[in-house]
Amino acid sequence: MSKSSTRIALVTGASRGLGRNTALKLAQQGVDLILTYKDSESDAHEVVRQIEALGRRAVALRLDMADSRSFGAFADCVKSVLAQSWQREQFDYLVNNAGIGFQASFADTTEEQFDLLFNIHLKGTFFLTQKLLPLLKDGGRIVNTSSGLARFTFPGYAAYATMKGGIEVLTRYLAKELGSRGITVNTIAPGAIETDFGGGMVRDNPQVNAHLSSVTALGRVGLPDDVGGAIAALLSEGNNWVTGQRIEVSGGMML
Numbered sequence: 001m002s003k004s005s006t007r008i009a010l011v012t013g014a015s016r017g018l019g020r021n022t023a024l025k026l027a028q029q030g031v032d033l034i035l036t037y038k039d040s041e042s043d044a045h046e047v048v049r050q051i052e053a054l055g056r057r058a059v060a061l062r063l064d065m066a067d068s069r070s071f072g073a074f075a076d077c078v079k080s081v082l083a084q085s086w087q088r089e090q091f092d093y094l095v096n097n098a099g100i101g102f103q104a105s106f107a108d109t110t111e112e113q114f115d116l117l118f119n120i121h122l123k124g125t126f127f128l129t130q131k132l133l134p135l136l137k138d139g140g141r142i143v144n145t146s147s148g149l150a151r152f153t154f155p156g157y158a159a160y161a162t163m164k165g166g167i168e169v170l171t172r173y174l175a176k177e178l179g180s181r182g183i184t185v186n187t188i189a190p191g192a193i194e195t196d197f198g199g200g201m202v203r204d205n206p207q208v209n210a211h212l213s214s215v216t217a218l219g220r221v222g223l224p225d226d227v228g229g230a231i232a233a234l235l236s237e238g239n240n241w242v243t244g245q246r247i248e249v250s251g252g253m254m255l
Contacts, residue, residue: 008091009235010034010078010132012063013098015044017195018145021228022095023047027056029232034081034091036063036098059085065098065124066116071131078135090137093235096125096144096167101197103156114159121163126170139182139240143231144171146189146246152254164189168246175244184243188231191250193222217252226251 009026013019014035023033024047033051037044037060044060051058059081063074082088099121104113125144136142146168149161168187175185192212194203201208202221213220230249234242 006057006086007031007093008034008082008086008088009093009095010036010091011095011097012036012065012128013038015040015047015060017197018190018193018224018227019095019097020047021224022097022231023058023228024050024054025225025228025232026093026235027051027054027058029236030056031093031235032056032086033058034078035060038062038064038098057085063098063128065128066119068119068123068127071128074128075131075135078132082135090135090140092137092140094129094132094136094140094142095231095235096129096142098124099145101157101160102199103201104159105156106158109159117159117163121160122166122170125167129174133178136183141235141240142174142178142183142185143234144168144174144185144187146171146187148189148191148248148250148253150189151248171246172244179243184240186234186242186244187246188227188234189246189248189250190227191216191222191248191253193224193227195224212253215254216250217255220251222249222251 009031011019011023011033014023015037023035027033035044035047048058048060061077064070082091144167146164149157150164150168171185171187178185192202209221227249
């Protein structure tokens with residue numbers, strides 16, 4: 001496959017968790033990767049090594065999703081990487097995955113916590129996508145990451161879920177406004193997943209894991225493979241007519 005016909009995906013927050021799994025699943029489908037990390041440079045380069053072992057090309061770039069002022073310089077860096085590594089001016093897929101999570105009741109959530117969630121999840125996704133639009137090819141695809149918590153409720157996630165609700169609205173607007181370029185935009189909304197997200201509570205607390213499994217139709221909590229595989233499937237060749245949709249990947253939680 002020539003470099004001009006190679007598909008390239010940019011996945012934010014891909015040094016660990018769902019982003020890492022998504023990047024590896026895409027590489028297995030023959031997609032090259034630009035992946036971002038914030039702190040875990042060694043982990044990011046390990047993902048690059050694993051992608052290269054699958055026969056694909058990958059580059060890791062640092063990005064702080066909370067610092068929207070850095071997005072212009074980041075877009076310039078992506079442009080340079082595309083030219084140097086692929087002799088290309090644009091990439092094909094943008095997966096807005098990077099995020100953080102913590103549990104705090106509505107009454108105890110601080111303004112600083114709220115602002116951090118807002119800056120990373122909602123403002124960050126909004127303006128990073130805006131800065132990268134000139135580098136996303138016509139006919140490309142965007143996948144935004146929401147959460148099952150935007151549909152069902154558990155105490156302690158009011159601020160986090162509010163941001164994810166905003167992501168779902170943003171997805172519909174992007175699908176409408178970018179449709180003229182043939183760009184599809186969809187939301188993936190994971191349910192409870194065994195990762196280190198939010199301190200690894202779902203993975204490491206047997207009582208929490210058992211309770212969430214009991215309210216899930218398929219009888220268990222999710223694994224990174226469940227979500228990474230769903231995103232890779234959404235970005236596969238047969239899904240070019242799906243846009244503006246919220247696709248929950250939760251095994252049927254809280255039905």
